[in-house]
Amino acid sequence: MEQILDIFRVETWQETFLVLLDMAIVFFVIYRILLLIKGTRAVQMLVGLVLVLVFFFLSQEDYLHLATTNWFIDMFIANFIVIIVIIFQSDIRRALAQVGRAPLFSGSGSFEETSVLEEVVKASVMLASRKLGALIAIEREADLSHYTEEGIKLDSFVSKDVLFTLFLPEHQNPLHDGAVIIQKGRISAAGCFLPLTINPRVEKTLGTRHRAAIGLSEDTDSAIVVVSEETGTISVAYDGELYRDLDANALRAILQKIYSARHFNARRQSLLERFRNKTAGDETEASK
The missing domain is CATH 3.40.1700.10 (DNA integrity scanning protein, DisA, N-terminal domain)
Structure with missing residues (x-):
């Protein structure tokens, strides 16, 4: 938390500009990722991973103190990058292909x-x-x-x-x-x-x-x-x-x-029904 607060401790307008630029880049990347996986099965998997991370913090000693559960999830998070690549490999491949052939600000126009x-x-x-x-x-x-x-x-x-x-x-x-x-x-x-x-x-x-x-x-x-x-x-x-x-x-x-x-x-009742x-x-x- 202190590292996050240190980001906002700026002294000059140049530092303020760099902080704002840094935040804008992060928000833009997150926004493009959400647009990429919107409407796909990756959204459900992403929600599941977020719940795992939330439960990891809750199982720590300061909260629920679930030592065994915390250790197990910690082992899972240790290979988090590899797990992300395996689960989202098709989405990552599609994202890289899109960046290579289309402008970043291209939209998905509407139609009748x-x-x-x-x-x-x-x-x-x-x-x-x-x-x-x-x-x-x-x-x-x-x-x-x-x-x-x-x-x-x-x-x-x-x-x-x-x-x-x-x-x-x-x-x-x-x-x-x-x-x-x-x-x-x-x-x-x-x-x-x-x-x-x-x-x-x-x-x-x-x-x-x-x-x-x-x-x-x-x-x-x-x-x-x-x-x-x-x-x-x-x-x-x-x-x-x-x-x-x-x-x-x-x-x-x-x-x-x-x-x-x-x-x-x-979705519980079928469309045809x-x-x-x-x-x-x-x-x-x-x-x-």
């Missing part, structure tokens, strides 16, 4: 989500009616640029016709097997590879597309639309869950709720 989502809904219905497999990831807060690196960059306007064409298997189309990623209201890349889920609770009958959709939804806050090539059914993966057998209205309702300003914080409850309520009122 409603029109983009409507085009995704229309394209999904068209693909489902012809039993053409599709995988469409729509970015939210978490940056998906890392997943576009191995795909084919497009930077195209989002329309049902473009999305439908990208998943056509005819004419040796190299893009139809991978995922299409939508960023900032535009199709940024196609033919992208997504991480497969390793959750043992996922049904064994699900194919690679559905597993990839669930895997990305576990690592980021994006919503991923999946069209089954075998059954022609439409599904949405979000927050590690898969909502299946959706028609156009259900798909539209789920996507609008996910991308609404309310951020859909309540909420939509069906609302539909049932509307039918009840109409019958009256």
Whole structure:
């Protein structure tokens, strides 16, 4: 604590300027780190690490005096840097890549989500009616640029016709097997590879597309639309869950709720169940 107080003991205006500059750099770095991990699974892991540090200080002799617990956590903290690198290796790699290719002050502009989502809904219905497999990831807060690196960059306007064409298997189309990623209201890349889920609770009958959709939804806050090539059914993966057998209205309702300003914080009840409850309520009122 005394070392922190010594920072603010300045005598000249030059020292004051350097102190303020030093604080601004630290705050900016922390801000950029929080922006980087926002909406990803790294946030939950970071919260867990912070709780471990808090419990370490509480277990010291001056507070709870939990000697064994304090010793155990102290051994854990001794390798803290290595643990951070292992846990956040993908986020660190993505951060370094971003710094190398983009300005520090670049923002994530807004876009008209409603029109983009409507085009995704229309394209999904068209693909489902012809039993053409599709995988469409729509970015939210978490940056998906890392997943576009191995795909084919497009930077195209989002329309049902473009999305439908990208998943056509005819004419040796190299893009139809991978995922299409939508960023900032535009199709940024196609033919992208997504991480497969390793959750043992996922049904064994699900194919690679559905597993990839669930895997990305576990690592980021994006919503991923999946069209089954075998059954022609439409599904949405979000927050590690898969909502299946959706028609156009259900798909539209789920996507609008996910991308609404309310951020859909309540997660205990499934999105599909909420939509069906609302539909049932509307039918009840109409019958009256």
